[in-house]
Amino acid sequence: MTTPSPGRRRSPVFDAVTPLGLTARYLTLLVILAVTVGPMLWELSTSLKSVFEDVYTATPQLLPHRPTLDNYTQVARTVPITHFALNSLIVAALCVGGNLLGATTAGYALARLRFCGRRLVLGLFLSTLILPGEVTIISQYQTVTRLGLGNSLVGVALPAMIGALNVLLMRNAFLAIPPEVEEAAVIDGATVWQRLRHIALPSVKGTLSVIAILTFIGAWDDFLWPLLVLQSPDKLTLTVGLSYLQSVFAADPRVIAAGAMIALLPILALFTALQRYFFRGVGEGAVKG
């Protein structure tokens, strides 16, 4: 079944792929697949069912009789859901941009430049990793309010714009580049900025993309923090808006399902498009930790 790849010794016992084993493996995977995506598909199907179709029926129908987008227009009529989506996008973009800039420069300095106090700074970044975000969220809320940023999208994005973990990930990525390359550039008179821009950055694209993907997902999905910070209905992000939708539409699961899909489908599509970079980057970075 499998063709032995050249240069790699294959053991007849260990690598044996029996038809029975293969069938069992794929059957198990299909069952897990059903459990994993089944609930999501059911929600998608519910969101496409018309009001004339009984969603509570005793014999559940996965495929809608006559698929309709009515529930989506219904959500948009009742709450400014496209506005919520735009708000989420703004917050996520601010977080991704801030982390790519701030974590890259700090990570580079910590990995590549010698200076007095480096170990102390590194220790400070490391020490915050043991602090769950929920522990400081109340005090953070007070800080953001005092800065006059309560009930604003900037207030939601601000604390997450440079994450300590991302600084450490970037430092690890820069450490993995052989120092000889840069030493040659120093002798040639390249400035720190030129070295970072033209030598170091191209080698850490994997980690950069993982940070960008994870930061975007984290900001898009975040709930507790925006729930604390935001009050006015026009400022809400998607997750907070959805949680209010739940109480307004307790009666119609179709409409709630449509709202849930508006939050879910874009992020799944984005991840599927970028999953190659994600799994490759995770494979490169996590092994060293």
Added chain:
Amino acid sequence: MTSHRWYTPWLLIAPALLWLAVFSLWPAINTGVLSFTDVHTLSGGRFIGVHNYALMWHDPQLRDAILNTLIFMAVCVPLLTFLPLLLALLVQRTLPFMGFFRTVFYFPVIASAVVVALIWQWLLDDRGLVNGLGRQAGLLHGALPFLTDRWLLLFSAIALTVWKGLGYYMVLYLSALGNVRRELHEAAAVDGAGTVRRFWAVTVPGVRGTMALVSVLIAVNAMRVFSELYILGGRTGGIGGQDVSLVMLIQQAAAGSDGRIGYASALSVLLFVLTIGPLLLLARWNRRTD
């Protein structure tokens, strides 16, 4: 070799350091300070000693929250330590479609906890899919009150957490499995060890560092549960308000125009103390094995 001015590194670090100071270090200290005051959102600021901590002893909801957290941990830690490892073993081999399975198994991780909780709420509704299928199969006569019963609601939230966490820990195991030496597997296979035997004798010892890390992460994350219970229990922690988590209590105390910031801070300190436990265990474990 110095190839830069003394201030260049500080310029590069300045933004990150500022963020660290303002949004991590200061809030950490401030949380401790606030926990000894009666600060409210708009008023207060008096030092009241350990009054907030004394209040916690008489908070019946806190007792529920801690009990719920312990149950969460007792179920999640074993399940999420082993199931994702088995899942990683299933998708690890280079066979057709493995990339597809890996990506799709990660979908619940990417989905927001809010969206996932809404999906499950509909699934577990009295007239939802699970009760419908149960009735159709003749297993149920009435409907199981997944979302209204105190214990069923808690276990529904736990099931949701396990479902959502599988893919996350699977990816952690995948990168660890890459480091398990093939030769050991082959040697064991040649010696006649079956699949189960090889799992316990080769795979598990090979990834035990990751296992320790994963189980600590699960325990800490179980203490940080919020959205799942908040949405599934209709914002109030179920009908009797007993299905609450520590973070839900923090949010409830601090929310609103006259939130009890002082009391919420004391609860935050408690949360911190509890999460430190598993982390210390991990540190000790790491030192012992080094």
